[in-house]
Amino acid sequence: xxxVPLSRAFVVADPERCVGCGLCELVCSWEKExxxxxxxxxxxxxxxxxxxxxxxxxxxxxxxxxxxxxxxDALTQSEQTGLIMVDEDKCNGCGWCIxxxxxxxxxxxxxxxxxxxxxxxxxxxxxGLPPACVEWCxxxxxxxxxxxxxxxxxxxxxxxxxxxxxxxxxxx
Amino acid sequence: MRKVKGxxxxxxxxxxxxxxxxxxxxxEEVAKKYIGGIGLGMYLWVKNSEPGxxxxxxxxxxxxxxxxxSGTFAPTGGNGHAFVARSPESYAIGxxxxxxxxxxxxxxxxxDAIIIEGKAERPTYIWIDDDTVQLMNAExxxxxxxxxxEEAIRKELGDYYIRVACIGPAGExxxxxxxxxxxxxxxxxxxxxxxxxxxxxxxxxxxxGTKDVEVAHPEELEEFVKVLKERAMGPASTKYRTxxxxxxxxxxxxxxxxxxxxxxxxxxxGMEKWSDYINERFVVRIIGCYSxxxxxxxxxxxPEGPYKGATARLEYEPTWALSANCGVNRLDATVxxxxxxxxxxxxxxxxxxxxxxxxxxxxxxxxxxxxLDGIEARFGNHEAMLELVRKIGERDGIGDILAEGVKRAAExxxxxxxxxxxxxxxxxxxxxxMTGYDIRSLKTAALGYMVSFRGACxxxxxxxxxxxxxxxxxxKAEKGRGKVVADIEDxxxxxxxxxxxxxxxRIYVEEGGFGDFAKLYTYVTGIKxxxxxxxxxxxxxxxxxxxxxxxxxxxxxxxxxxxxxxxVPVPEDGPAKGCVLTxxxxxxxxxxxxxxxxxxxxxxxxPETLKKLGLDEFIPIVEARLKG
Numbered sequence: 001x002x003x004v005p006l007s008r009a010f011v012v013a014d015p016e017r018c019v020g021c022g023l024c025e026l027v028c029s030w031e032k033e034x035x036x037x038x039x040x041x042x043x044x045x046x047x048x049x050x051x052x053x054x055x056x057x058x059x060x061x062x063x064x065x066x067x068x069x070x071x072x073d074a075l076t077q078s079e080q081t082g083l084i085m086v087d088e089d090k091c092n093g094c095g096w097c098i099x100x101x102x103x104x105x106x107x108x109x110x111x112x113x114x115x116x117x118x119x120x121x122x123x124x125x126x127x128g129l130p131p132a133c134v135e136w137c138x139x140x141x142x143x144x145x146x147x148x149x150x151x152x153x154x155x156x157x158x159x160x161x162x163x164x165x166x167x168x169x170x171x172x
Numbered sequence: 173m174r175k176v177k178g179x180x181x182x183x184x185x186x187x188x189x190x191x192x193x194x195x196x197x198x199x200e201e202v203a204k205k206y207i208g209g210i211g212l213g214m215y216l217w218v219k220n221s222e223p224g225x226x227x228x229x230x231x232x233x234x235x236x237x238x239x240x241x242s243g244t245f246a247p248t249g250g251n252g253h254a255f256v257a258r259s260p261e262s263y264a265i266g267x268x269x270x271x272x273x274x275x276x277x278x279x280x281x282x283x284d285a286i287i288i289e290g291k292a293e294r295p296t297y298i299w300i301d302d303d304t305v306q307l308m309n310a311e312x313x314x315x316x317x318x319x320x321x322e323e324a325i326r327k328e329l330g331d332y333y334i335r336v337a338c339i340g341p342a343g344e345x346x347x348x349x350x351x352x353x354x355x356x357x358x359x360x361x362x363x364x365x366x367x368x369x370x371x372x373x374x375x376x377x378x379x380x381g382t383k384d385v386e387v388a389h390p391e392e393l394e395e396f397v398k399v400l401k402e403r404a405m406g407p408a409s410t411k412y413r414t415x416x417x418x419x420x421x422x423x424x425x426x427x428x429x430x431x432x433x434x435x436x437x438x439x440x441x442g443m444e445k446w447s448d449y450i451n452e453r454f455v456v457r458i459i460g461c462y463s464x465x466x467x468x469x470x471x472x473x474x475p476e477g478p479y480k481g482a483t484a485r486l487e488y489e490p491t492w493a494l495s496a497n498c499g500v501n502r503l504d505a506t507v508x509x510x511x512x513x514x515x516x517x518x519x520x521x522x523x524x525x526x527x528x529x530x531x532x533x534x535x536x537x538x539x540x541x542x543x544l545d546g547i548e549a550r551f552g553n554h555e556a557m558l559e560l561v562r563k564i565g566e567r568d569g570i571g572d573i574l575a576e577g578v579k580r581a582a583e584x585x586x587x588x589x590x591x592x593x594x595x596x597x598x599x600x601x602x603x604x605x606m607t608g609y610d611i612r613s614l615k616t617a618a619l620g621y622m623v624s625f626r627g628a629c630x631x632x633x634x635x636x637x638x639x640x641x642x643x644x645x646x647x648k649a650e651k652g653r654g655k656v657v658a659d660i661e662d663x664x665x666x667x668x669x670x671x672x673x674x675x676x677x678r679i680y681v682e683e684g685g686f687g688d689f690a691k692l693y694t695y696v697t698g699i700k701x702x703x704x705x706x707x708x709x710x711x712x713x714x715x716x717x718x719x720x721x722x723x724x725x726x727x728x729x730x731x732x733x734x735x736x737x738x739x740v741p742v743p744e745d746g747p748a749k750g751c752v753l754t755x756x757x758x759x760x761x762x763x764x765x766x767x768x769x770x771x772x773x774x775x776x777x778x779p780e781t782l783k784k785l786g787l788d789e790f791i792p793i794v795e796a797r798l799k800g
Contacts, residue, residue: 019467021460022273026245030394035384036244037280038333050356051457051471110382136245138405138465 008082009120009144011043011131013055017141020045020053024133024142031121031132039110042118043133043142055133055142058084058105058118066117069100075115084117091115120144176200177388178240178696179208183216184283184305186298188372189230189290193305198284204699205786208239210267211669211713212285213256214720217265218790220287223723227260227364228346228371230291236278236337236377237286239671240696243279243385244463246397247404247679249692250276251462252671253337253354258724259363260348260371261522261577262602262627265720266363270337271461271673272355277335280381292373297338299329300379310375315341317515318353325378338376339366340517345567346370347575349522349605353514357469357485358461361519363604363626364577388698396691400679404465408678412468413458415447417488420608422447428748429640431610432496433551434528435599435736438610439744440496446503450486454507461673468675474504484510489630492608493524494561498531499551506554509561516565525605526578527560530570532597538589545569579603596735602627602726611737613748614639615649619761620657622731625717631674633661647748649757654764659684662710669713686710712785715769715777723793728766728775732758772798 028041038044043057060082067075067084074090075097077083084106091114098106098115109116121131125144129135134142175181176198185194198212206215213235220233235256241249253275259266278286281300288298295310313321322336336354343350343366350366351359360366369375387393411419424430425444432440442449454472461469474482484507494509495501513520527549533539534549541548545563547570549556563571574581582598585591599606604627611618620633630636635657639646644656663685667674670689680688683703690703701709721730732738733753741752766773770781776798779791 019457019459021462021464021467023245023463023465026250026463030245030390033384034390035386036250037382037384039382040384047459050459050469053459136401138401138460139467 007080007146008060009146010060010082011057011118011120011134011142011144012059012150014141014143015054017139018045018053018055019139019141020047020055021138023136023138024055027132027136037110039107040116042107042116044104044107056103056105059103060084065100065102066097066106069096071096081120081122083119083122086115086117088112088114176203177386177698178244179203180279180282180284180383182283184286184300186286186288186305186307187290188288188292188296188307188374191307195283200699203240203284203697204701205709206713207666207669207693207709208242208284209237209252209254209269209669209671210256210665211709211716213237213254213267214265214713214717216285216287217256217258218716218720218723220289221258225258227258227263227266227368230289230372232258232368234288234365234368234372234374235285236288238275238279238284239669240693241670241672243276244387244393244696246393246463246672246692246696247400248461248464248466248673248676249670251464252673253278253360254668254671255352255360255365257365257368259365259604259626260346260367261364261579261604264602264627264724264726265625265717266365266368267626267668268351268360268362268365269668269671270352270354270358270360271464272358273462274335274337274354274379275671276462277379277381279385280383281379282381282383286377288372288374291371295373295375297325297374297376297378300377302380302382313375314344317341318517319356319514321376322356325376329378331380334378334380336376336378339369340515340565342516342518342565342575343367343370344375345575347516347518347564347567348577348580349519349526349564349575350517351519353517357514359519361521362629364519366517387696389695393695396695400688401465403679403681404676409466409675412466412675415451416458416468416470416486418447418450418470418486418491420447420488420492424640426746427613427640428742428744428746429610429614429636430492430496430608433499434497434525434532434597435606435610435734436532436740437744438742438746438748440499440501442501443496450491450503454486454503464673466675472507474507477504479504479508482508482511484514486510489608490520490524493521493528494557497524497528497608498557500554500557501552502554505558509558512558512561512565516561518561518565521607522577522605523561523564525599526564526574526581527557529578529582529597529599530560530574531556533585533594536593536597538591538594538597539585543570543589577603578605596739599734599736600628601733602730604628606734609636610742610748611733612742612753613751614646615753615757615761616644616646616653616656618649618733618737618753618758619653619765620661622733622758622762623657623765625714625721632664633657634664634674634677635660647751649761651760651764653761654766654768657765658711658768661714662707665713666706666710669709708785712787715781715785716787716790718769718771718775718777719782719787719790719793722776722797727797728762728773731762731775
């Protein structure tokens with residue numbers, strides 16, 4: 001059994017901070033395609049009744065349902081990065097993976113008619129830059145993180161909450 | 173024809189009478205001269221209408237226009253749109269803008285502007301799906317609130333990302349203060365354009381766009397947008413991201429620049445604490461429009477009491493109109509009142525001013541309980557306020573008269589009751605209800621309001637700015653204010669043509685802001701323009717609006733303030749005590765402004781002024797008036 005590499009990073013939005021402005025969508029299509037078009041963005045926003053806002057993109061699932069769903073083996077997951085890679089020659093845009101993804105993180109490219117998925121701006125990361133959406137998010141709601149770090153944060157905030165609620169003074 | 177980058181390059185023309193749907197190219201010349209938004213909208217309106225057209229006739233085209241930045245990531249520029257038509261309130265040119273998501277979607281569908289002509293036989297909505305444009309039956313949507321309409325359209329067309337601009341029941345009933353809503357809670361509220369839409373039997377415009385928006389100079393734009401974004405997240409917009417415009421209550425109460433009790437007084441008990449109170453008690457979330465790095469949209473929910481659960485976006489103006497100006501200091505009722513305005517599709521500012529007028533008449537004994545269907549319309553009676561909102565929205569009882577707007581309602585009631593003094597209590601410019609600044613002690617702002625082409629509006633000139641900041645003596649009318657007002661007007665008009673948000677105005681700094689707009693325009697469109705070109709363009713669009721109003725019979729006589737500003741001095745102790753606006757002051761201010769603008773004494777633009785601004789084609793309009 002191979003353990004999950006800690007370097008597997010993906011972009012998450014903090015629901016407390018995200019206000020649904022959609023700048024990430026425009027920046028993503030700008031970075032990836034040189035045009036402004038949310039349909040060509042790998043990250044998408046959802047706003048429900050004004051106050052519920054969240055930006056969603058690929059979470060690099062372990063045993064990803066999109067890969068399993070693809071009848072043409074066009075999708076594979078990189079063992080090293082966890083990212084979903086699309087073989088554009090094999091993909092025929094059937095949309096099984098779109099349906100299978102529980103987060104709506106896969107989109108059909110409107111012109112190429114193959115699916116697109118977030119690659120965390122791997123080329124930028126190799127140059128030491130954050131993903132474009134993370135760099136531009138005005139609320140700093142977007143973050144490139146790993147599941148290990150998410151778990152650490154959750155533990156810390158749970159502990160803090162417990163002690164604050166118990167009325168304990170925390171010397172920080 | 174070469175398509176100019178940034179723009180979609182097309183104008184959509186929809187004739188609701190015949191069902192004809194056409195597209196026309198947007199020429200480079202028109203794009204450059206009028207930019208987009210209200211500039212392009214007003215140009216298209218004047219070219220597509222006859223003089224004297226009735227606002228509710230099928231021949232009054234309703235224009236919807238985006239700007240060159242729509243759909244890009246320029247701060248706030250991606251998300252706005254403007255509506256233009258002859259206003260059923262002022263009978264002058266009417267324009268109203270809103271931001272949100274609609275404008276960017278319209279651009280992606282491939283249109284810079286939509287010209288809506290004629291009148292549909294039955295309730296209809298326009299469904300724009302990129303190049304496919306259809307007229308859809310809206311009979312089942314008639315009577316629905318704007319939010320219900322938006323949800324129903326998305327559901328029946330089966331697409332969550334559809335953006336909708338629509339009217340509520342008030343627009344359907346031709347209430348003259350009805351607005352047009354988009355994206356659930358954003359309003360193109362002023363000038364009664366929702367009623368124009370209603371007069372066309374047009375319930376909504378639904379749009380889905382999937383096309384790319386391209387720009388001419390990507391690298392330069394990206395670098396510059398990064399700079400603007402930093403500014404937008406800095407001190408230039410702190411007010412909007414924190415307190416919001418509600419900050420005005422704490423900032424302006426002591427200055428006595430907030431009118432209360434139908435523009436008679438300047439204080440309501442506790443008013444100076446409202447900025448904090450509202451933010452602490454009601455605000456549950458601050459959200460933003462599309463691609464905007466600021467956030468201003470304060471979503472408020474009433475946590476308890478009789479109005480528990482009432483939800484609305486609170487901004488200073490409607491909040492003021494439906495609280496202080498009605499003498500009301502129960503802000504939970506104000507949230508409910510604004511929610512009701514959203515429900516019916518009413519302009520909250522105008523509705524509040526109509527109600528404060530009724531209360532003023534009641535306190536003076538001009539109107540009685542019997543006249544008002546049993547409502548005791550005392551100042552401060554929040555239940556009366558809410559009932560009157562409902563009556564206006566439904567044109568029920570007295571509401572049928574009030575729905576005509578404060579000017580007409582006052583004329584009708586004065587005639588009906590045989591009390592001409594009733595007309596003195598109607599506070600408006602050119603028939604459009606006054607907004608929340610007390611011009612008795614803001615003399616530069618007073619001029620701005622007087623010459624605003626769309627009637628009472630603080631957003632046409634922002635001239636309360638120099639008054640309040642102390643850049644000029646706000647208590648004094650003097651020569652030089654004409655230039656102060658004209659300069660800000662030029663910038664503000666440009667802002668409304670680029671369709672960026674006024675809340676972002678302080679992020680444009682170079683050469684009075686014009687330099688930064690020149691850069692944005694050049695990078696996005698590839699058409700090289702200078703700061704001076706931008707300044708001239710701002711002036712051109714302002715003067716064009718004046719020319720349109722001249723065509724419709726307006727002149728100096730229509731530029732004077734409402735009676736109360738000129739006859740009721742500020743009563744309370746404080747810096748503004750005793751302030752009033754005199755006829756002499758108004759004349760001095762108007763003369764100064766007309767001279768700066770190149771108008772004659774009667775406020776008619778001179779032919780050489782038009783020539784200088786490249787408005788030659790409109791010279792016959794002013795010549796006809798100058799001869800007559």
